Structures are given as C-alpha cells and as structure tokens.
Amino acid sequence: SQKIEQNSEALNIQEGKTATLTCNYTNYSPAYLQWYRQDPGRGPVFLLLIRENEKEKRKERLKVTFDTTLKQSLFHITASQPADSATYLCALDRGSTLGRLYFGRGTQLTVWP
Amino acid sequence: EAEVAQSPRYKITEKSQAVAFWCDPISGHATLYWYRQILGQGPELLVQFQDESVVDDSQLPKDRFSAERLKGVDSTLKIQPAELGDSAMYLCASSVRRDEQYFGPGTRLTVT
Numbered sequence: 572s573q574k575i576e577q578n579s580e581a582l583n584i585q586e587g588k589t590a591t592l593t594c595n596y597t598n599y600s601p602a603y604l605q606w607y608r609q610d611p612g613r614g615p616v617f618l619l620l621i622r623e624n625e626k627e628k629r630k631e632r633l634k635v636t637f638d639t640t641l642k643q644s645l646f647h648i649t650a651s652q653p654a655d656s657a658t659y660l661c662a663l664d665r666g667s668t669l670g671r672l673y674f675g676r677g678t679q680l681t682v683w684p
Numbered sequence: 685e686a687e688v689a690q691s692p693r694y695k696i697t698e699k700s701q702a703v704a705f706w707c708d709p710i711s712g713h714a715t716l717y718w719y720r721q722i723l724g725q726g727p728e729l730l731v732q733f734q735d736e737s738v739v740d741d742s743q744l745p746k747d748r749f750s751a752e753r754l755k756g757v758d759s760t761l762k763i764q765p766a767e768l769g770d771s772a773m774y775l776c777a778s779s780v781r782r783d784e785q786y787f788g789p790g791t792r793l794t795v796t
Contacts, residue, residue, distance in 0.1 A: 612790075669739055674727050676726045
C-alpha cells in the first residue's frame with residue numbers, strides 16, 4: 572500500500588524565514604503530487620500541483636520541488652507570515668484513471684512574530 | 685466564488701443510531717468525493733462518484749455506510765448503525781478535473 576510521510580507533525584519558525592516541509596513516499600511513484608492547506612475545523616484548500624516530469628513549480632511565495640529518485644517533495648514558503656500558520660497536507664495521485672488522492676497526515680506550521 | 689456546501693456542520697449521535705450527511709458540490713463538477721478525516725490524520729477516501737455512478741468505494745465499510753448521488757448533483761452519506769470509532773470529520777469534495785479538488789467545510793461527527 573502507499574505510504575506517505577510528512578517530515579514532522581509540527582514546525583515552528585520565525586516570521587520572515589523560509590519554511591520547508593517534506594513529503595516522502597514509498598512504493599508507487601505518483602504521477603502527480605499536490606499540496607493542500609488546512610485550517611482548524613475547515614476543509615483542505617488546494618495550493619499547488621506538480622507532475623512527475625516537473626522538477627519545480629512556483630506560485631507567489633510558494634515553491635514545490637519533486638524528486639522522483641529520492642521519492643520526495645519539498646514545499647517551501649518564503650518570507651513566512653503568521654497568517655501562513657496552518658496544517659499542510661501532501662497528496663499523491665498515482666495516475667490511475669480515477670485520479671484518487673492519497674493524503675499524508677500533514678505538518679502543522681506555526682509562524683511566530 | 686462557488687463553494688461546496690455541507691450540512692450539518694456538527695452532529696452528535698449515540699452509538700447504534702443512524703446519521704446522514706449532505707453535500708452539494710460546485711455546479712458543473714461531475715466528480716464528487718466523500719472523505720473521512722480522523723483527528724491528526726490526513727483525509728481518507730470513502731467513496732468517489734462520477735456523475736451518479738460510484739467509481740471507487742473500496743474503502744467504504746459497506747456493512748454500515750452507504751452513499752448515493754441520485755441525480756448526479758448533491759449527495760448523501762449515511763451511517764447505520766453508528767459506532768464510537770466513526771467519530772471523525774466527514775469531508776465532501778468535488779472536481780471538474782483531476783488536478784484540483786474543492787473541499788467543503790466538513791461535518792464533525794461525535795458518537796457517544
């Protein structure tokens with residue numbers, strides 16, 4: 572079965588620094604990898620998608636990398652702000668026709684002033 | 685901006701009772717998903733619809749859970765009878781493409 576590990580349950584950084592979150596996977600190699608943000612008591616919100624043939628994707632202060640050799644994705648938030656505090660989930664799509672997503676348990680990010 | 689609607693937001697029920705959740709996806713989204721999220725875990729897919737058809741229910745405990753999407757629009761997820769281990773957040777999501785899912789606010793279920 573697919574196993575997805577996100578580097579730690581919690582990450583605390585100072586405002587202005589770059590937050591780096593890790594997503595490692597085993598077994599099947601995903602065709603797509605997605606990152607979502609989830610605030611307490613709310614549903615996840617889509618942030619970025621990266622395909623297996625892409626090395627890097629950027630959106631404003633967000634950057635995602637995808638290394639299929641290491642079976643790892645890194646999610647970076649530059650110039651972090653307290654408003655970035657949330658849980659970040661990575662999700663894998665194995666590329667089947669159904670497009671099913673397998674989610675990691677998430678990393679809780681806290682950005683302090 | 686269009687959103688996925690879910691109701692109720694919170695539900696407390698006693699074990700062995702029946703409970704139902706409702707989801708209205710974003711208009712035009714053919715694919716609808718029901719997920720269960722246990723506190724501290726990521727969402728886990730229970731059932732996926734394409735229009736009115738179930739295309740994946742491999743993780744749905746079919747002895748007690750059922751789901752329907754009769755007209756290919758809104759959907760209902762039912763649990764009967766509820767068990768203590770069913771306490772979780774039940775999330776509905778919809779998509780028009782495979783590259784982005786839109787989630788509703790969820791229903792927090794507590795079984796006592």
